[in-house]
Amino acid sequence: MQYDFTTVTRRFGMGSNKWDEMLRYHSEDQIPQDVVPFSVADMEFKTAPQISQGLKDFLDTSILGYANATETYKQVVCRWMYQQHGWKAKPEWILPSHGVIDAFFNAAKLYSEEDDGILLLTPVYYPMYYAAIVHNRKVVDCPLVENRDRYEIDFEDFERKAADPGTKVFILCSPHNPVGRVWTEEELRKLGQICNRHGVLVVSDEIHSDLVMPGHKHIVYASLGEEFQQNCLILTAPSKTFNLAGMQTSNVFIPNEQLRQIFFQELQKTYANPKCNILGYKACELAYTKGREWMESCIRVIHTNEELVRSFLAAHFPQIKVFPLEGTYLLWMDWRGLGVDYKELERINREEAFLFFDEGHIFGAQGQGYERWNLACPTACVQAALERMKAVYSKYGKDEG
Ligand SMILES: Cc1ncc(COP(=O)(O)O)c(C=O)c1O
Incomplete structure (x- = not known):
């Protein structure tokens, strides 16, 4: 077409x-x-057109009342992650969120305390700094190194900073905005091993993961293995891939039950519980099934x-x-x-x-x-x-x- x-x-x-x-x-x-x-x-x-027509059809036949993420919705999201990236996620790991920014702001608050450090590979998507600052956390920046025309991670510096007992959360931007890197499996594994060694939680923002250029492959952080999967949050959305940012629907995968409960209880406090826009759910489903x-x-x-x-x-x-x-x-x-x-x-x-x-x-x-x-x-x-x-x-x- x-x-x-x-x-x-x-x-x-x-x-x-x-x-x-x-x-x-x-x-x-x-x-x-x-x-x-x-x-x-x-x-x-x-x-x-598959999304706009699908939404029109939906409007003609549905009622725009309150809506939760249905089982079908969650299965569709999981199927996309599997077909697109080879990662087998379970529907019950998903907590819908209005946005990926909301999700990493919540994560910075929930999994660290005042004055703790939030680790970032910089330069990086600027709201990630604010996620630390607005919650009175310290920004612990690990500058990426320009090696000729490629940005690389200084693993020694990263480990030194992760090893500080005050460093509690690493917000990973994968692929990386703004430098355009798609992290390799080896790089992710090294980062993950360091975080696991020092008890640093990995919050992996994978909102750009479907938009990968020829010759590169996105690796879902949690797909590296069980020990990585149990110490992370994976944040995704159809919003970049299908230009649906105004639909305000994203998905937070939390495989670890305890970490998930912490996040879930926070959503309940604000009655967000976890609830998004009915059209956002539909748009995401259409995108992932027909897009x-x-x-x-x-x-x-x-x-x-x-x-x-x-x-x-x-x-x-x-x-x-x-x-x-x-x-x-x-x-x-x-x-x-x-x-x-x-x-x-x-x-x-x-x-x-x-x-x-x-x-x-x-x-x-x-x-x-x-x-x-x-x-x-x-x-x-x-x-x-x-x-x-x-x-x-x-x-x-x-x-x-
Ligand atoms: C890395 C990254 N995360 C999150 C967002 C925004 O996510 P959302 O609109 O779901 O809050 C963007 C938008 O540019 C982004 O580049």
Whole structure:
């Protein structure tokens, strides 16, 4: 089936933060039709027809009352994890949650105490810092190491930090936002062995796990073996894969009974118990039962966009370092080679070039001078953005071809 990955839907007035953010710099009519924001991680693609049609049918035949996750829903989610990633999960391990952020905020609070440490591989998705900070936990950051064009883990540093008795939780971002790594089995095993040795709980955010580029394979952390499975939470959602973030439905897998009870009781305190949106459940079910072909086509478009950016920048801006995109649709780039201060970079991009990236520094101090480009958009928008970039930066004598 042919899917529509080319239509641009202008989302002004639809409550989209990243679209409204552009209006701080330009009025709506000044913004060219082929400009889309490349920041916050949702897609500029129309919903998969299997999901939108399925939701319409559901609306015509159902009643929008309170709803819990049904047994069928949980089985569908487990089947997806097995078919997609080879991990055999049990339906009773699932606690639905409104979001993956909610889930790792809860985990930071529930499995540690004030002043304890939350371990992070940085730079990392910024709400993970807040999960520690808002609960008065310490951020224990283990900086990733740039080894030529690849980010790697400093296992010695990681072990030193995990061994501190105050370190209680490790929030793993897998695949890693923003650096685009898909962690190998060997890397995950090493991390896991260290955490198990020192009694650090692993909260594995796998929201990007379905969006893996050719040649890479996502490993569900819990699938490493029973001792790993018993010391972790696995957080997933259809929201990145199928662009359903507004449906606010995600799934928390907690194989360990005791850990699950702790999480469950917390949800009960707020009557969340665990309850999500009836349309969110349905959308997730439709995505996981009927969406695979759309997802595969979508990954091809993201891959095409990545190749386009990579080859264009290599030809015209070789001073910009583009990291490999192993997974996610978020391309991580080091722009420092242009020799422009990071604040000025942001100004030129937004005001002159209509380029709205996520600025690297929001992911941690190491990200200063870096940009994160969300490539989940029509290829024509990427092409147009590259042309604008060339036109603007050539005025500053920064392009090389
Ligand atoms: C790594 C990661 N985790 C979580 C989220 C957000 O999850 P949710 O919308 O389910 O709270 C994002 C969104 O960009 C993300 O990149």
